[in-house]
Structure formats: C-alpha cells, structure tokens
Amino acid sequence: HASAVLISDLHLTPSMPRTAERFFEFLEKEARSHEALIILGDLFEYWVGDDAKARSPFHLEVAQKIKALSQHGTKVYFMHGNRDFLLGEKYAQKAQMTILRDPQVITIANQTWLLTHGDALCTADSSYQLFRKIVRSNWVQKLFLMLPTGLRVTIASGLRSNSTAKYQRAQRFTPEVVHVKGDVTITATADLVAMTGCQRLIHGHTHRPGYHQESLGNESWQRWVLSDWDFDHPETVLPKGNALSITAEGIRSLDLVRS
Ligand code: OKV
Numbered sequence: 295h296a297s298a299v300l301i302s303d304l305h306l307t308p309s310m311p312r313t314a315e316r317f318f319e320f321l322e323k324e325a326r327s328h329e330a331l332i333i334l335g336d337l338f339e340y341w342v343g344d345d346a347k348a349r350s351p352f353h354l355e356v357a358q359k360i361k362a363l364s365q366h367g368t369k370v371y372f373m374h375g376n377r378d379f380l381l382g383e384k385y386a387q388k389a390q391m392t393i394l395r396d397p398q399v400i401t402i403a404n405q406t407w408l409l410t411h412g413d414a415l416c417t418a419d420s421s422y423q424l425f426r427k428i429v430r431s432n433w434v435q436k437l438f439l440m441l442p443t444g445l446r447v448t449i450a451s452g453l454r455s456n457s458t459a460k461y462q463r464a465q466r467f468t469p470e471v472v473h474v475k476g477d478v479t480i481t482a483t484a485d486l487v488a489m490t491g492c493q494r495l496i497h498g499h500t501h502r503p504g505y506h507q508e509s510l511g512n513e514s515w516q517r518w519v520l521s522d523w524d525f526d527h528p529e530t531v532l533p534k535g536n537a538l539s540i541t542a543e544g545i546r547s548l549d550l551v552r553s
Pocket residue numbers: 339340341342376377378380422429430434435438449450451453454457
C-alpha cells in the first residue's frame with residue numbers, strides 16, 4: 295500500500311459510547327485519506343464468539359461503519375488482540391475486514407513494517423503467557439465455542455473480574471513489578487526482529503504510546519507503540535487515543551484528542 299493508518303486497543307463496548315463515537319468519526323475522517331486501515335487488536339473489550347454478538351445492535355453498527363469505509367475505498371485489516379482473539383471470519387466478513395496473522399510483515403510506502411499486537415512480547419509476565427498459551431490453543435478454542443453462549447459469557451466475565459482483582463492486588467503491593475511485567479521485553483523483541491529480519495516494529499497492547507530506538511547484541515530496531523483509546527472518562531482520566539499514519543512522507547502519530 296502507498297499509505298496506511300494504524301490503531302489498536304479501542305476496547306469498544308456498548309458501555310463506552312463516546313469512544314465508539316470517536317472511532318466512527320475516525321472512520322469517516324482520518325482513515326479515509328489512507329489506502330489502508332490496520333487495526334492491531336483489542337478493537338473490542340471482550341469477545342466470546344461471533345454468534346454471541348450476532349444479535350447485538352452495537353456490534354452490528356461497528357461492522358457496518360467499518361464496511362462503509364472499505365466501500366469508500368480504504369482496505370481494512372484486522373489483527374487479533376488478547377481480548378478479541380476469538381473474532382472470526384464471520385464477523386470479519388460482515389465488516390469487510392481481512393484478518394492478519396500475528397506477527398505480520400507488510401510493505402507500506404515502499405518500506406517493510408513488522409506488525410504485532412504486542413502481548414506475545416510481554417514475556418516477563420509468565421502467568422499471562424501461560425493463560426495465553428491455553429486459551430489460544432486451537433482445541434481449547436474449539437471446545438469453548440461449542441459451549442452455549444450464556445455459559446461462555448459467564449466464564450468470560452468470571453475470568454475478567456478475576457484478572458481485574460489480581461491486577462489491583464498486585465498493583466497495591468508491588469507496583470514496580472506490575473509496571474515491568476506489563477511491558478514488552480527487549481529479549482522477546484530482539485528475537486522477533488531477528489526471526490523476521492524487519493527492523494521497524496509497530497505494536498499496541500501495553501498502553502504506553504511512544505517511539506523507541508533499541509538494540510540487543512547484533513540486532514537493532516525502531517519501535518512505535520500505539521495508544522489505547524478512552525473518550526468516556528473525562529473526569530478521571532484525560533481523553534486519549536492516537537493513530538500512526540504512514541505515507542511517502544514517513545510515519546507520524548495523529549493525536550485524536552486534539553484533532
Ligand atoms: C480475554 C482476558 C478475558 C487477558 C476461555 C477458552 C476457557 C477462550 C476463552 C474467555 C474470556 C475470551 C475467550 C477475555 C482476555 C480475559 C481476562 C484476562 C489478560 C477459555 C477459550 F478458559 F474457558 F478455557 N475466553 N474471553 N484476559 O472475556 O474476551 O488477556 S474475554
């Protein structure tokens with residue numbers, strides 16, 4: 295593609311209507327001036343199967359708005375995040391999105407870019423990596439999807455409140471440990487760069503937007519990190535959200551709060 299714009303970690307849910315509104319505006323404005331939109335995971339707060347969302351007006355609206363962008367001429371790609379990894383072909387087709395593998399090397403504006411959601415690089419958090427290995431294995435996913443949707447929703451809310459409670463407890467007692475665990479490791483990143491041979495990496499997941507020039511041993515690379523989005527809690531956290539725009543002029547971050 296000659297140009298592309300990347301976003302991640304919107305964590306859309308019907309209870310965050312202002313974040314969804316800003317996304318819809320983004321689809322009609324910023325995204326339209328690019329040849330491709332690439333969503334790098336965690337578009338949704340949670341996902342327990344395409345069938346469970348089939349009758350939800352919110353998820354239908356999101357699919358329709360994404361489809362409208364692709365009908366306008368911007369190709370849309372979607373990579374799974376750690377929350378919406380069960381989003382399947384059915385919903386992707388409804389939204390006219392092409393699902394990307396994680397990781398993926400792609401050419402944009404005559405340069406190659408290494409794309410990943412980012413959770414697989416957080417190797418300091420071994421308990422998360424164990425959880426990931428289990429829920430992302432093919433046979434576990436197949437079994438889970440065979441359960442009635444009501445039971446899937448119950449299991450999912452149990453796992454989510456358990457994970458929130460664990461995080462809050464850890465944050466209270468060892469905040470510095472939580473901080474380190476929550477970021478990508480230099481070793482996992484170097485391995486990925488070596489494996490793919492691509493030195494320009496873009497990811498989300500950590501909610502630590504920024505740009506880093508890094509190296510380890512023989513490998514050196516550049517790393518851009520996307521922001522998460524939140525336009526729903528102006529009293530407690532400042533609204534936030536960005537996108538990375540890649541054109542012939544280079545790569546730049548679009549601040550979606552002030553634009
Ligand atoms: C996604 C995360 C909940 C983190 C469960 C098998 C199991 C799939 C699932 C259920 C949960 C996704 C699909 C969700 C991510 C959480 C809590 C923490 C850290 C099974 C296959 F367990 F039954 F075997 N799930 N959902 N978490 O609610 O979207 O990433 S989820």
